Amino acid sequence: MEAASDTLENIPLIDGTSQEIRANHSIPSDEIRDKSNENNDKTETDLKKTSLGQNSTASLFNETDNAIKQDSENIIQTDVKTNTTEQDSADDIGQKIQDPDSRKEDDNDGKDTIGGDEEQNDSLSSGNVSKLHNKKEISTQDEPEQNITKQLPEPDDSNLELHDTNLEHDDFSKLLEFDSKDDHEIFNSKEILEHAISSVDEQNIALNKETDDLIRETTEDIPSLPHFSSPSLSSIKEEPSETNISTKTKIKKENIAHSEAEENNVHNTELPKTFEITNPKIDENTPASIIFEKNNLLYPKRKNSLTPVMFQPHELVSTNPNTTVNSASSTRPTSGQGNWDPSNNQKPVALKSPSIDQQSAFPTNEQPTIFAYARLDFQSFTFYVQTLHAIIGRRSENDFTHKVDVNLGPSKSISRRHAQIFYNFGTGRFELSIIGKNGAFVDDVFVERGNTVPLKNKTKIQIGQIPFQFILPEQEKGQSSASPETFEPADIDIDDAHAMENQSGDEDVKIPTLSKKAGKLPPIPKRKLDKSTVKKEKKPTKQPKKVYTIDEIPVEYRTKPTFSYSAILTTCIRKYSSEKGMSLSEIYGGIRELFPYYKYCPDGWQSSVRHNLSLNKSFRKVSKEGKGWLWGLDEDYIAEREKQKKKQAEVAAAKAEAAQLRLEQQQSQKTKKSTTFNPSRKSNAGSNQSISQTLAANRATTKKPSSGNDQQRTLKYLQEQLMILTKDRKGLSKQVIANILTQALAMTINQVTQAAKNKGISGNPLTALMDKNPQHLNIILAAAVNAATAKITNGQIKQLVSIPPPNQPVTTHIERPNTSSSKVETPLSPSHADTQNGNPDLQKEEDGSFDPTSLSRFFQPRQQTKTTPPVIAPKPVVPHKRSHDESNSGSSSGGDTSSGEGSSSSESDSGSSSDSGSGSGSDSETSSSEDSDEEREIITKKIRVDDNSSAQDNDDDDDDDEGSSGSGSEAEGSSGDDDDDDDEDDSSGSDGNDTTKDN
């Protein structure tokens, strides 16, 4: 059962799947997807990813956790490699355990939890759950240690670490040992898939890292930095962060120009000496010093990055801005930044235009303070707004055609004059006008061109791929907002005090203002930087979370996973949690790891996560840890839920079938009446059997609601085919084969799914393909196998299987001498992309390449996942709401319909299937289809899914409800760890809150 369920779960990924599916299992599949994608597309996207993922992510995170998170992420990546096995191990354990029933009791009390009811979140994947359940129990009982859960060694780090590779390997090997028959098992466990995936990821990561640099250079860097690029890049890349830092440190004082120059110098020899880094005054008190420290602080995070230069007003003024600036700007951005800034290709370079007012800023070296109305904190540098009007825009190095106060680099996504910050005397505050075509994000809200928004302290702004924050001088007291004048000496003093206090927040840079005001026209608020204050910097301030632009987000991670939060949480906890549970921050990290989408999307999902943890009974507080609780799964509850769901699903399926039958009968009758012709045909079918038959028949035609069966069926099919394809292992070890198969499966699923999504096709494209054009599917699989093989074997073996000629029946193929060495990906990769062709029919197809588009015919476009967030486009910022979709691109769907669904989805079985899998139940119908062999059955047995789909229901009952009544609090308290939990017990409850529920 378990195994089956898992596998099934995995499979479901397909977009069209209903929520249920989502809930059930898809998660793993997603992972697979993502990972597979990564693997597959090494090209730019990968690079981007890697770059973004690692670098950017690290730099991006804000929260305190961020640091941790970042670390964790990095760690994770590395860990992942090792970890991959873990999952497997876990799975293995699960397999070993196998008793579905055993699970029953958990230790925990189970239910209760604080507040809410479960309602919203119940979903979870039943199948998985059950297994999990088992696993845990077993693990806990038998071997706590072995449990995968341990993974998180230390809560603090939040690292998600997986361990126990050994187990995994063994298990895998065992699995592999089986022969073709046994091979099926290879697919059984999700774990395997995960494992494979993870491993793949690792590889990819490694590759990516390397490639990233190259890519960047080639792609971005080159363009941006024509001159220096090569040298600078190399040097930069290679140079340990420290070097950069050191230079930075030295830089402290220099003018912006200098600083830039320095960088250049550092990296490039070219820089004119004039720019030498010497630091004049830097003492501790000087702003430079502050900056310096700040950089240091920041620096560590971005390893490779070159530190940006800080600008001091006076210095700026003094030095000649132009030339230096230009040169500096040009060089830095690309090369240096490339490294540290993952995402950003171009680094923002701030140039201080010869600001008008600056004069105001006194040159006095001594004073550490910087006079400015406001400050723009970029990831790599800070721009002080010392004039009442500043233009923010794009400017490439050599472009002197226009003036830009804040140079955001060469990215074309940024207009030359993209935005301007100015002081509105009417409103008494600074405002930001968006001039650029692509608009900008202000506090995560998209602002279209032509709009002006007020800037308040700490307003987050993102233009193109560059995020930064508008910071007003501390003063405060009053409204932060700000008139420029606000800062007065008096305030300043106060500020100082604050500064001291505030220290922690680097961001703000507390700048105690100095007495001196620049005086000059608009009194410029000044910020003083003390070293003292600076020192605090211990933490580099939290940067506001970076807002990503679509371009920055790897394609694979732009769409929100279809899985429900409860499913994601379940998977996450299962995968990463130790027996003691996972802290919230760990969960966040795990989710990000599981679905990198969450690394890039705007915050907001965390709230949903918390909401789910609290409300869904499946998640319970296991033990207490510093701040909050460690969360775990209530396996029992989950199991029950699943059962209910299954039942419901079954019932629903039965009803559906009945209904369909009726319809069919009716129709048939009608037809008969009308036509009289084929009377028999289905009419008979009308009866149950017919139903089954019809269903089978329908696969092709009608649609059925749930997809559960289809998924299973599809999965089985895919597995079988893969097994067949890889009968000839060419000497590869079972493990390797398992990895390959896993990856190939993941790739196939991902690619096809993606392609379908792109096309706006709903439903399970794989099922459709299988039904309509198995040959094509085989081709895809073969290509995927080859691709996976190439990856896993590092290119040693590029073609494990030959690509079956179009015609061949599925079963037969198998390896042939290879024809083309194609690398694999080809077939797949293109698929994603999408869209171009639309092609004709799937059914026949004979071409080698797989065209997703073709699928469109079979599927109706439903909603799709939404793309991500940031994106440039649309107006409002947009939270994504669930499904919607935007895409739609193409085709449309609308039409397709008819044929579509039917085929794919039918699921009549879903429910039924759950049980028996192939056989019985619904499947009866099967008779027809399947052809397949026993193998399938075997597989299916293993696979069994669970899942369920639909269902609505309530159910309730079960359990407890905990109540709700007052609950909330609970005392908890005390105790520490262990479990505690409990609380209320059941009793019915109504609860109010919840909404749903019972009642």
Place this chain on the structure above:
DNA sequence: CAACTCATAAACACCC
């Protein structure tokens, strides 16, 4: 259309 499930956002209360 009603009942549900989920997702989102947020307000609050707590705790550190």
Place this chain on the structure above:
DNA sequence: TGGGTGTTTATGAGTT
């Protein structure tokens, strides 16, 4: 004082 957490409420989209 502030941020992370956990609990609750609301609200709305999507499904069934």
